[in-house]
Amino acid sequence: MTDFASAADGSPIAYETSGEGLPVVLVHGFGASRAITWANTNWYQTLVRAGRRLVAIDCRGHGQSGKPHDPPSYEEGLMASDILAVLAALGIERADIMGYSMGGYLAIRLIHDSPRQLRRVILAGVGEKYFRASRERAEIIADGLLAEDPSTIVDPEALAFRTFCERAGNDLVALAACIRRPRRVFQPPELGAMTHPVLVVCGELDDTSGPSEPLAQAFAKGRALTVPRRNHHSTVGDRVYKDAALEFLKPD
Numbered sequence: 001m002t003d004f005a006s007a008a009d010g011s012p013i014a015y016e017t018s019g020e021g022l023p024v025v026l027v028h029g030f031g032a033s034r035a036i037t038w039a040n041t042n043w044y045q046t047l048v049r050a051g052r053r054l055v056a057i058d059c060r061g062h063g064q065s066g067k068p069h070d071p072p073s074y075e076e077g078l079m080a081s082d083i084l085a086v087l088a089a090l091g092i093e094r095a096d097i098m099g100y101s102m103g104g105y106l107a108i109r110l111i112h113d114s115p116r117q118l119r120r121v122i123l124a125g126v127g128e129k130y131f132r133a134s135r136e137r138a139e140i141i142a143d144g145l146l147a148e149d150p151s152t153i154v155d156p157e158a159l160a161f162r163t164f165c166e167r168a169g170n171d172l173v174a175l176a177a178c179i180r181r182p183r184r185v186f187q188p189p190e191l192g193a194m195t196h197p198v199l200v201v202c203g204e205l206d207d208t209s210g211p212s213e214p215l216a217q218a219f220a221k222g223r224a225l226t227v228p229r230r231n232h233h234s235t236v237g238d239r240v241y242k243d244a245a246l247e248f249l250k251p252d
Helices: 034-039 043-049 076-090 102-113 128-132 135-146 156-167 172-179 188-192 213-218 239-248
Strands: 003-006 012-018 023-027 053-057 095-100 118-124 197-203 221-227
Touching: 003 076, 012 034, 012 043, 012 076, 023 034, 023 076, 023 102, 034 043, 034 053, 043 053, 043 239, 053 076, 076 102, 095 102, 102 118, 102 128, 118 239, 128 213, 135 156, 135 172, 156 172, 188 213, 197 213, 197 239, 213 221, 221 239
Parallel strands: 023 053, 023 095, 095 118, 118 197, 197 221
Antiparallel strands: 003 012, 012 053
């Protein structure tokens, strides 16, 4: 069942919960939703069977959450605070978090902004390219999302995003604003000051994220996992990833 929390700016943030035990928050990737990233890949069943309580959110601009059309409404600190609004609505003081792709960026921001509310962190679908986030790339993808005629999109990545987002039934104007969001990339010395246990997971063939090791090594307690023969989209449901995540998330 879908519930809603009120974000700091009043935007409705959709979420659902399932299972019992230590909570783990699931944050999906850009252009997806809690259903696409987590429910459709059987993560719900995986976590509930492992004795965990999952909290899956729809990021603003996605799924059933509010969809503002201006980039400032997607500033990463604000998007990270949406996760805290859901935890507050549920009365959860501390949780594990697992973010995929864009969700991983938000999880990193949350480690910085609210470290006491997190126990363990999984960053999946985000790797070495975290340090090389490109404003120019974001603009190219945003232009592709807003193109009147998709056949005019010549950039392969922009076309792939446009196709994926349209098939998912997304608000393309909201997503263009989201990918243009103000963001902060933390450098290795800043990440090294973050003392949470962090697992970084990337597919062997994931050219979107790059390899997991450079990002994992930047954290004081980081470890890396490479999922064999998987790309950015196929990693999320892989058994190797799931088994490693369950082991990493075991109670202390």
